[in-house]
Every structure is written in structure tokens, then in C-alpha cells.
Amino acid sequence: MLNTATKTEASGAEQELTDGFHLVIDALKLNGIHTIYGVPGIPVTDLGRMMQAEGIRVLSFRHEQNAGYAAAIAGFLTKKPGVCLTVSAPGFLNGLTALAHATTNCFPMILVSGSSEREIVDLQQGDYEEMDQLAVAKPLCKAAFRVLHAQDIGIVFARAIRAAVSGRPGGVYLDLPAKLFGQVMNAQAGAKSLVKVIDPAPAQIPAPSAVKRALDVLKSAKRPLIILGKGAAYAQADDAIRAFVEKAGAPFLPMSMAKGLLPDLHPQCAGAARSTVLKDADVVMLIGARLNWLLSHGKGKTWGEAPKKFIQVDIEPREMDSNVEIAAPVVGDIGSCVEALLEAMGNNWTAPPADWLDAVKTKRDDNVAKMAPRLMNNNSPMDYHGALGVLRTIIKERPDAILVNEGANTLDLARGVIDMYQPRKRLDVGTWGVMGVGMGSAIAAAIETHKPVLAVEGDSAFGFSGMEVETICRYGLPICIVIFNNDGIYRGTDVNSAGADPATTVFVKGARYDKMMEAFGGIGVNATSPDELKRAVNAAMDSGKPTLINAVIDPAAGSESGRIGNLNPQSVLKKK
Numbered sequence: 001m002l003n004t005a006t007k008t009e010a011s012g013a014e015q016e017l018t019d020g021f022h023l024v025i026d027a028l029k030l031n032g033i034h035t036i037y038g039v040p041g042i043p044v045t046d047l048g049r050m051m052q053a054e055g056i057r058v059l060s061f062r063h064e065q066n067a068g069y070a071a072a073i074a075g076f077l078t079k080k081p082g083v084c085l086t087v088s089a090p091g092f093l094n095g096l097t098a099l100a101h102a103t104t105n106c107f108p109m110i111l112v113s114g115s116s117e118r119e120i121v122d123l124q125q126g127d128y129e130e131m132d133q134l135a136v137a138k139p140l141c142k143a144a145f146r147v148l149h150a151q152d153i154g155i156v157f158a159r160a161i162r163a164a165v166s167g168r169p170g171g172v173y174l175d176l177p178a179k180l181f182g183q184v185m186n187a188q189a190g191a192k193s194l195v196k197v198i199d200p201a202p203a204q205i206p207a208p209s210a211v212k213r214a215l216d217v218l219k220s221a222k223r224p225l226i227i228l229g230k231g232a233a234y235a236q237a238d239d240a241i242r243a244f245v246e247k248a249g250a251p252f253l254p255m256s257m258a259k260g261l262l263p264d265l266h267p268q269c270a271g272a273a274r275s276t277v278l279k280d281a282d283v284v285m286l287i288g289a290r291l292n293w294l295l296s297h298g299k300g301k302t303w304g305e306a307p308k309k310f311i312q313v314d315i316e317p318r319e320m321d322s323n324v325e326i327a328a329p330v331v332g333d334i335g336s337c338v339e340a341l342l343e344a345m346g347n348n349w350t351a352p353p354a355d356w357l358d359a360v361k362t363k364r365d366d367n368v369a370k371m372a373p374r375l376m377n378n379n380s381p382m383d384y385h386g387a388l389g390v391l392r393t394i395i396k397e398r399p400d401a402i403l404v405n406e407g408a409n410t411l412d413l414a415r416g417v418i419d420m421y422q423p424r425k426r427l428d429v430g431t432w433g434v435m436g437v438g439m440g441s442a443i444a445a446a447i448e449t450h451k452p453v454l455a456v457e458g459d460s461a462f463g464f465s466g467m468e469v470e471t472i473c474r475y476g477l478p479i480c481i482v483i484f485n486n487d488g489i490y491r492g493t494d495v496n497s498a499g500a501d502p503a504t505t506v507f508v509k510g511a512r513y514d515k516m517m518e519a520f521g522g523i524g525v526n527a528t529s530p531d532e533l534k535r536a537v538n539a540a541m542d543s544g545k546p547t548l549i550n551a552v553i554d555p556a557a558g559s560e561s562g563r564i565g566n567l568n569p570q571s572v573l574k575k576k
């Protein structure tokens, strides 16, 4: 229902009124946005209160960056823009990192920030929290808008929603100056000004000739490989993707957040034979995956000597040829493309040569067998493998739980060890490898899916958003945080040979992160062995109570930068 007040006009006739606050709320509700992540303050405190009163769920965070990361992952999980609400200048800037992250990761998100008086900001006269936010946001998102008149609120939300979810999804910035909220207008005219977005992300059907070209290339392969990216997970075309991969019969490799799209234990999964399939494949089909640094740009040592042809399925035409030549570009939304491919394959698709499938299977089984005993150790203090072996079983037994994961060793090893069984259950650091997404992702996952969440966090990674444990306790969310506490970044053993200060990568030894959770009424556990860890996580997942487990990991167990140490620049002088 539209929010109104009445005002008696000079003529004595009564006029129904609405204002900027209520038009914002009505525009959101009309478009099915019922959850907001943010931090209150001038000029959006009352907006948050009114949203709550009007039935919108407003999750109030301790820092805007975490609210922003929550909105970003809500967008990934739901295909609707996640909305983050902040105050002006500093609050806006805190949220902006998440907006840029959403854009880079192709997650639909809208950052809505209050802003100060335009007349003063533009003359740079030193207003309260003065900043030209629109100009700052523009290069970091897909679209940025400012609304000056209440009657434009409806149209701007429509544009923001469309911009966020259509084509390649991404971040949108919406600037709402303080003065806008109090502007009144006739209620009927206000209701008419609202826009319900019809078909916000229209299907983009691939050209039949592109589909045929792709299948011709795939058919010619002796050693085909399919790579599934998080774009494929985002598409929610799970059945079609599975049917396509199974019909194609090729080994598939899931990127980190595409794990579980088909189960990691699927016979075609080549996750445990990654280096072999990248080197030896002759045709590589990318579905919603980009040839960025995470795939070594499609060239160089990782990709071996064998000449390769690439097929790429992506909604963004400019993604094609970004790093190497794409022999068969298929441009369209993933769901439509995969459906078209399936259809055009017919019923007599020939499976890839058996020697290739056997070679991949042998490699995969070897690697899995090599890993198995390491995962069963009960060492205390724990190493990564002992602790992860336990968590791997827990996720196997609870496949609908959501796994949030960040850190360096904690990330890279967990990604390899913990098998996923269902789509969109693994949420992690994404394209940038950013630390700090943990608590925001965990909160949004719990709110949006109502499933239990297991957040596996490096002690450094956790620190970036750790204060949100209070938020988790306040809303009573079913989140179990396991901190892999190795006393630092990568390792807790570094020493500063030149002075009294600790080395830059080490933290307070023997810190008890579990006490942080207890401070807010959650459950804290200190676990020193895999057995203890297992008991504590199972109890947390059963109870659904906010829990933080400080998992004590051998400070010497990790390696520099986890699996990406090769990206560190080296000093020639150091080597002398």
C-alpha cells in the first residue's frame, strides 16, 4: 500500500501526500526487494526505520564494507540486486569497495547512499560529509545515478535494477541527496511515478550459427575439457548445464564458486586432475568463466604445449578474445546458450575418445588417493589437512549447508579438499581474491537461503570483518565460524631480524578468537585436534546457534601466499 499523509490546501480541499522516504520504500517493494543491508546515520536513519515499519528486512551492520559484501553475495545467490544502504562520504566510501567487487565479479548490487547538500558540495564549501559521490562511484560500477526530484525516484530505481541485472550483471550506484527524502508530492502522482520493472534481465538467445560453430569445434576434439565459471552458477540453469556436460561426456573443471554445480564426485569431474587437463586438452569450452589470472590468461606454462581451440559461452561479447583467440564465441545468457547447445546436439552425440577419459580418471584417482591419508591425521596442533578432512566430511553429511571460505592457505587448501555437492553452496573471495568478504557473505547466505552456514576463515581473513560476529549474534543467525588460527598471515613463524617489532605477517600468539563470540552471547570453542573440531562443528550445525571455533593450527604449516606464491615479485638484491 502506498504511504500517504494528508495536507489541507488553501482551497480547503484535502490532498493525499507522499514523500521521498516513502517513494523509495514503495519503489523497492514494488520491485520485490524486501531485504536491505546497511549502516544507519544522517541522512538515512529514518529511512531505515520506515523501511522496517513497512516490512522490509533491514540488516544493520557494524561496517558498510561488510554490508556491501552481503549485498553483493545476495545478488549472486538470488539474481536480484542486493541493496546496500549507507550514509554520505565515509559510509559511501566504505561501501564502495564492495560495489567495485560486485562489478568485478558480475554480481548484481545497488549501493544506495545518502549525500549532502548539492549546492554546497558543488561549490566545495565544506558541508557535513561533503563529497561528489557520483563522480567517485562512476568508474567503479556499471551505472551511477543521482535523483534530485521525488517524482524521479520510481524511474531511477527501475533503471538501477535493470542496469544491475541485465546483460553482464554488476554494481550500480544510486545517490540520494538528503533533501530528496523530505520532498512531498501528491500521493496519486507519486504512485503513478513508480515503475515495476518488467523482465529485468531479458533472455539473450545465441545465434544458431554460433551454436553450430561451437558444436563443430567441440565435436572435432580428441581431448575436450569444459570449464564452468561462477557465471554458470549464477545463471541458475543447473539442470540444463548438468544435462549438457553429461551429454558432451567431457571432463569438466569447476572454478571455485562453480563447485557443486555438478557434484565434485561426479565421474566427469576433473577437479583433482586440474594441471593435467589444462595442459593436455585440445578443445576447451568455457561456460561463464573468464580467461583471467585465475586461469593463467589461457596461455603459458599452465596450458602446456598442445595447441588449443577455445569455445566461450558468455553474455558479454567483449569477453571474447580478451586474452587469447576464441575459435567459437557463443554470446547469450548462459541458460539460453546451454539450452540451445543441448537442442542442437541431438540424440547421437559421440562421447570423447576413451583414452582421454581414462587418462584423466587415472590422474584424478591417483591424486585423490595420495591426499586421503593426509586428511585423516589427528595431529595436535592441527595441520590444514587434518582440520580440513573433518570439515570435508561434515559438508558431505550436510550438502545443503553453505560454505564461506577466505584466507590464503585456508582458502586454497579448503577449495581443493572440501567437495561440494549442490550449486551455489561455496562462497569465497571471488575474482580479486579479496580478504574481508567472510562475515558479510555468511550473513547474507543465512538471510537469503535460510540454510546453515559454515564459514572457514584464516585468522587474518577473519580480522577484516570480525566485528560482525556481534551482528550474527544480534540476529541469531545459524552461522558456525571456524578460524584456522595459525598466528598470522600464511604462517605464524616469521621473525623481524632487524628490530623489536613483530614481523609484518605475524599476530599475537595463541589468540583466542572464540572469546570474541562469547562477548556477544554466542558460543565459543577452542579446538586443538580434529576430533574436537568435528564435535564442535557438528554441535553448532545441529543447534543453529551462532558459534565461533578457534581451530589451533600449527603456525609452521602454511606456505607463503598459499597456492599463488609465484605471483610475489622478487627482489634481485635479496638474492645476492
Ligand SMILES: Cc1ncc(C[n+]2csc(CCOP(=O)(O)OP(=O)(O)O)c2C)c(N)n1
Residues within 6 Å of the ligand: 406, 407, 408, 409, 410, 411, 433, 434, 435, 436, 457, 458, 459, 460, 461, 462, 484, 486, 488, 489, 490, 491, 558, 562
Ligand atoms: C583486502 C585484502 N587485503 C590484503 C590481501 C592480501 N592477503 C592475501 S591472503 C591474506 C591473509 C592470509 O592469512 P590467513 O587469512 O590467516 O590465511 P592463512 O594462509 O594463514 O591460512 C592477505 C592479508 C588481500 N587479498 N585482500
Ligand SMILES: [Mg+2]
Residues within 6 Å of the ligand: 458, 459, 460, 484, 485, 486, 487, 488, 489, 490, 491
Ligand atoms: Mg593465518
